[in-house]
Amino acid sequence: MPSYAAPRVPGDLIRRGRVLRPADAAGIYAHPRPEFRRLEEGGALRRLASGLYAVVPDDLVGTHWLPDLESVALGVAISGGRSNAAALMGISAARVHSAIPRTINVATVAVTHHRRNLELTDRDAEIFFVRRDLDRLDLQRQHTELADGWVTTIEQTVLDLISRPDLGGAPDAAEEAVSALLIRSDLDLLRRLADQQHRRSTVERALKARP
The missing domain is CATH 1.10.10 (Arc Repressor Mutant, subunit A)
Structure with a gap:
């Protein structure tokens, strides 16, 4: 047989x-x-x-394989040939940069065109799509198990998280990530990005609040 x-x-x-x-x-x-x-x-x-x-x-094949949420979010965002039109940001970028060790059930992705948020059916999680001008963001390449694409750098991630800590509905995780990433940030670069993106006062408040 x-x-x-x-x-x-x-x-x-x-x-x-x-x-x-x-x-x-x-x-x-x-x-x-x-x-x-x-x-x-x-x-x-x-x-x-x-x-x-x-x-x-x-x-x-045949196992209970579950790809990580950040990989799924990036893969979904660039599906259909949109390989240069998306980047992991915010909470998701912080996860990629190992600033949040625990699992988060939301992902945030910067995209060049409006897209509706997506609830995943294979898990209790949601992908938030945020319309951004990717040319104005500080990005680096990222390899995941489902896609190769972009992720915001540590400094850009800090800037995004302190500007919109509620994005994705996980403000506690955002605060945790900022604390972890500020220690690793190039503060001169962070300030330059803040100036370019008109967020200098937001950054200075966050730096003054550091313990």
């Missing part, structure tokens, strides 16, 4: 991203939605939200 072979996502499709929509499979499958359901049932795709799927690593 032939052994069962788990379904695999075609390489041509994976090259379009590791967070996929059925629309991404046009030209690969004649009927993408039924094929995505087959791949999901076989463990090769994980449904993140309606119409959004993550490619499960080959060695983790």
Whole structure:
């Protein structure tokens, strides 16, 4: 009797991203939605939200693989060919910079065009999309298990968190992150960014409040 072979996502499709929509499979499958359901049932795709799927690593097919929220947020934000139109910011950037060790059930992503916030169906979490001019932000490249993209630098993250601590509904986590990141910040760069983004008074108040 032939052994069962788990379904695999075609390489041509994976090259379009590791967070996929059925629309991404046009030209690969004649009927993408039924094929995505087959791949999901076989463990090769994980449904993140309606119409959004993550490619499960080959060695983790059939397991309870759960990609981290920051990776999901970046992957979702750049899906559909928007690779240079998004960056992890705020709480999510602080997590990437190891300033918040515990899990947070919100993610924040800077995007160039308006997008509705997204509730994930594979976990109790929400992605907040914030319209920003990415050319004015201080960014660095970031590799995650689902996407390669951008994240705000430590100094930009501090500036964003002290300017909008309630963004994402986790002000306590934002305060914790600012305390941790200020110690590691280049204060001259932080002040230059604050001047460029018209937030110098906000930064100076935060620096004066440091213990």
